[in-house]
Amino acid sequence: MSEETLCFHFDVDGDDFTSAGQASVQVKKLLRELGVSPEVIRRVSIAMYEGEINMVIHAGGGKADVLVDETSIVIILTDEGPGIPNIKQAMQEGYSTAPDNVRSLGFGAGMGLPNMKRYTDHMEIESAPGKGTTIKMTVEL
């Protein structure tokens, strides 16, 4: 990241499930103004949407920071939730610990983390039980 980095910060509210996904809509608008290609915007907004939903379902909300420079878009999602005990297992498609009440809305299919990895060029997860989770995703421009 160079000096010319644009930083955007979003608080993801964990109390209101109906508002989940708002930050990714905001990011999409900003990237469009910057003239980022629609395909990249699509990938960023899907990855970010999945991450946001995860924070709301599992961690009671969190923070999202998006850093944009000429070469890449970096999304950092930070929460103080229960943490992920087994990251390898969590990365498997179809593996889910989401409660039933959100499944009725179509969430909890176990595709959140796999999609985040699929739609970004690089993803790092830092997490431990009781310590919360930080996910850093990078999409190259």
Place this chain on the structure above:
Amino acid sequence: MNRYEHSVCLDVSKCNGCTTCLKHCPTEAIRIRDKHAVINADRCIDCGQCIRVCPNQAKKANYKKLEAMDRFRWKIALPAPSLYGQFENLGDVDYVLQGLLDIGFDDVFEVSAAAELVSAYTRRYIRREGVKRPIISSACPAVVRLIALRFPSLYDNIMPILPPMEVAAMLARERARKAHPELRDEDIGVCFISPCPAKVSYVAQGFGSYKSQVDCVVAMKDVYFALINVMSSDKIPTPVSHSGMIGISWATSGGESSAVFNDSYLAADGIRNVIDVLDEIETGKLPHLEFIELNACEGGCVGGVLAVENPYIARTRLQSLRRYLPVSQNFLEEDEENRVPDELVFDDKPVCRPITRLADSMVESMRRMSEINRLSGELPGLDCGSCGAPTCRAFAEDLVRGEAAPDDCVVRLCEQLKAECAELRRRRIGPVRKEKEE
């Protein structure tokens, strides 16, 4: 670049700069400058939203008067299907068509009949492989322009088949030439009876290199008042109507898409809803869909600002009008290759400069956005519109572009003045005090 000729315009003498239209414009095309509204032609999509909300009737649509048809020897009326929904107790479409002949037209060609052909070609087009999906209807000119300006990545999804009005105009001209070979092309005048100002702009503008076959676009409300004077239920009209349920359904939202005979479609109406749907399609969040019908006006074309009747009442009337009609009265032969005739296809779309980007280069866009973010943080965030921009963020954008001055923000100016007054009082050199000393 060519200037886009708009129908939506402003009567400066009636505008008091009240900011109502500012708040309702879906593309943020309006600013208040020198105490009246100014429309940015590069951003306006002619949706008519400002005409609908203006409390002073200062926003209006430019269109032709019926007298403009006088110069033609052979006058053809193209009634939009929404016209039939304007009349109370209308038992049959033929009363309206007869009325059009009685007010001076020589021939009538129903746009609803052409719409049935467009529906048939749409069904062919959907069966083709290799077509970009979802296919977006090209019928609403405000939506087409919106996509060009705000959703350029979906531009190729627009179905390249001409809208029913244009197909009707072509067929009507053809019919006139056949029946009256003595007429020259310039003797034949085609007049579209429109519920919406965007059609006026479309006809003035053409579409890419395609030039419209319509000569005049008149307002439905003008024709309505001419018609009610001559229409009478005592006089049995000549039965000329040649459209079915499908054609008449085009007047309301969902009508066009129900005629694709395919379950995976979506129909949305109202410009805000249209924008939301396009947003979802662009992000790829919608499930697989074949066809998307989008209408800028709530309720579909019956909701156009040049219509007379409430759109929901018009819709109900159309339901009973089409009740005992055949499904369609305009057919195509079975065609295995799913052909659409070349003359009904537009292969080049107008070149538009998208309005979503802040600048041409990413570097410059980033610099501007950084500046906009900094300025936005200093603004009150009330979105009051007093500065003449719809939101504080839009004002920050105007500042960065050099189109506004910092003092235009009255909230901030007021705070500064208060602080200066307090400072003057503190120094006891305020004008009030001075007077007393004298």
